Amino acid sequence: MSQTSVPVQTLQPLHRRKGHWWRLMRKYLAVLQVSIANNIAYVTEVFFRALFLFVLVFILSQLWQTTYTLRHATLLNGFSIRDMIWYLLAAETIALSMPALTKRIDLEVRSGQLAYQLIRPSNYLLYNFAHYLGERLVRLTMNSVVGVILALFIAGVPHLTWAGLLAWPVAVFLAICIEFVAYFCIGLLAFWTEETQSFTLIFSRLTLVLGGVLAPLDVFPEPFRYIARLLPFSTILYGPARTLVHFDLTQFYWLLVQQLITLGVGIIILMAVYRIALRRVTVNGG
Template sequence: MKMYSEREPARGIVERIRRRGRLSTLKYLAVLRVSILNNLAYIMEVFFRALLLVVLVFVLTQLWKTTFALRGTSVLSGFGIADMIWYLVAGEAIAMSLPALTRRIDQEVRSGQLAYLLGRPSSYVLYNYAHYLGERLVRLLMNALIGTVLAFIMAGPPHFTWQGVLAWPLVAFLALSIDFVMHFSIGLMAFWSEETQSFSLILSRLTLVLGGVLAPLEIFPQPLRSIAQVLPFSTILYGPSRTLVHFETARFTSLLVQQFATLGVGIIIMLSIYHAAVRRVNINGG
């Protein structure tokens, strides 16, 4: 009886922790669901926004077809023209699905709505992550749908392996999470500058250029190629796109390690900025 009475409180504590964790998970899943439904309510806006992908991929395809013709080759750094088109579609689908996260944080800081959001019984970071993820998933799926139709027309069916198809959702999800951490950290700078669009613009342009959305990093000259491959931008666009088009077990494992390391370091930096920002709000009276 004594042993039973000593274990019972411990079991109660564990059960309470589980219950709180379950309720917390359901809470953010509800935010995710509402975000998805809000974006589905304006699905035509998402559709017309995604049509820009058609223009970009078409222009880039013509440039690469000209490059292949001038080089007099059908394969460039392991990529044929069909592989290049599918790679461009995969990269642009991720790149063009980014919502206006930093602008929303700017507005919350300027309007004072932030004080209300911080007072909610939820994490401001996780709330924004769930909201961001719902919005981005809808845009990503629409971009992927339109891009797939375009790529079928321009390049024919893809030569994906089943490993690449199964691995892509995981690396794409990690890429979206890394992108959130980076842009949310930039958005938090609004506590000091109140205007972060210039920082966000620089970050997005670096991601596009060094992230490999315009061309696979194998085509970059050295030493720019080696530098771009170790930067976090490659884990957002190049890594997932290459995994889908040219799956290799060693590269996939290396990408996962790089993504988890980038995400871990990014979360530490983001939370440090966040806690500093919250202290600034408290010092200034909310």
């Protein structure tokens, strides 16, 4: 009589499986905590980087104040000068808190350190995401503090809603995940090219222009406005910034759908590139 073998995993109680997933989560939470602690240790450097946000928002606010004055307008496509300044703050805070992810991945690939990273008892992608998220949170917090002080001084207290304040962190987190996937893919291109910074520059500039960092997409002329909103760049800067300043439930739902689709497609592309890259590590012997 033949015996059918049953996988041991299916016999494990449910609480043991949950314990296994919790141990995995704790591993990457520890990486996140270490990354935050390392960046807090150099908080002075992060603060001086945040001063660039101070200068940039101040210059852009002066340009927009001049624009409103010359046009004798109090509103531009629904944005008052106060809304515009707070929008610029929200968008620039996200844009300027991006760590040098591609440079680090690029260096690990070209120097061969990637082979040593892969033998660690952790997933390379999740490890880098936890490290990236910790650095991003510290920069985002510092940029927000510096930017809010400047915006309060220039424009005064904003007309924000509780719904917008609660929805903004969700939109920002998804935007951060989308950026991570995009820049990680660019960093892995070092397997085929000697330098990836040119690709990083192109993507970052497209994000700044088509993502609405200098002005909300609402003030762009048609059909450029419609096209820019459909592109994934708008999910990184314009969507989260507008959610904070001009919250609209319908547009927020559409933003979440767009962000989730963009993130899902990005993850599929990242996994495909990552698998091909791992084969090259095996072929080249690390």
